[in-house]
Amino acid sequence: MSNITLYLSPGSCARVSAIVLEELELEFETQVVRFMQGEHKTPTYKMINPKGKVPVLIYHGQALTENVAIITFLNQLYGKLLPPTNNPLDFSKQLADLCFCSSTLHPLVTRIRMPSFFAGEDNAKTVQDLAFKAMDEFFQLIDKTLSDQKWWYSDNWSAIDAYLHWCFWRVQDAGYPVEKYQHFCDHAERMAQRPAVKRAIARDNAASLILESEGLLFKPQPIVR
Template sequence: MHPLVTRIRVPGFFAGEDNARTVQDIAFNAMDEFFQLIDNQLAEQQWWYQDQWSAMDAYLYWCFWRVQGAGYPVEKFPHYCAHAQRMEQRPAVKRAIARDEEAIKILESEGLLFIPKRIIR
């Protein structure tokens, strides 16, 4: 999924700004298959490996978080959305998000924050 995440998040990097929308559209369509597989897996269980949290759940959350922030329609996958909400309740994830928010403030104050150009749909 990682290659698709980057094509959703920074599509202009791969084909220039003139073709960014096309790259992102292709990545959105390709990501649907993966998100549906994940949504199906999480329909009957709390974590990827049933009741056992694993590093796979962390990776799934990272993918979810990255594409959600780029406009990918995560709401089409309610079980994956519920998984993300469970992840956000974990103390370690709360700490990581807080650190990320602090780093963003620092980068912003130093004029170094990179914000990918968002494609308007």
């Protein structure tokens, strides 16, 4: 039995943590959270994560939430996830990049992927349109950064690339025109070829099959354009 467990829901940002765990080649188990059944709001789950969200990393009996914290913790233990540095300013810049993914990109991803959650079905298209427009600026920034380098940090893959990849995939699946950003598209192709990413996606797909067999797989309705 592994000493590491990742609580996830298919399609969620828990895939980011799954990718970094796979990149580190750590042995870990996954636990599927049944959102459609309200499992994330139960007292049992809230004892693990009072915020009622995923991911949750259980590491040797201790729970840790939030991708930024999980990535930072694992990097402190094992390295390999962020460029090595002993400079507090450089480390803080890395945290800023992680927070760019989690607090700038991620909320827009959610509004693009699940707009009705924020404004109901009648206003969903308006919410998504505004999120599309807001996301353009940041995809332009990412595309420019990747225009002359393979990864966010030049030739060195990092956990930032895992988070960017999840954001890209999530909005692409919701109809956002990612094809406007060729360098970001190329980055997504490189990510898709990484063995760790393939293994993380396989875990996600296995979770989807479990939920689908139980009639609990969430499938947001596409916005008609």
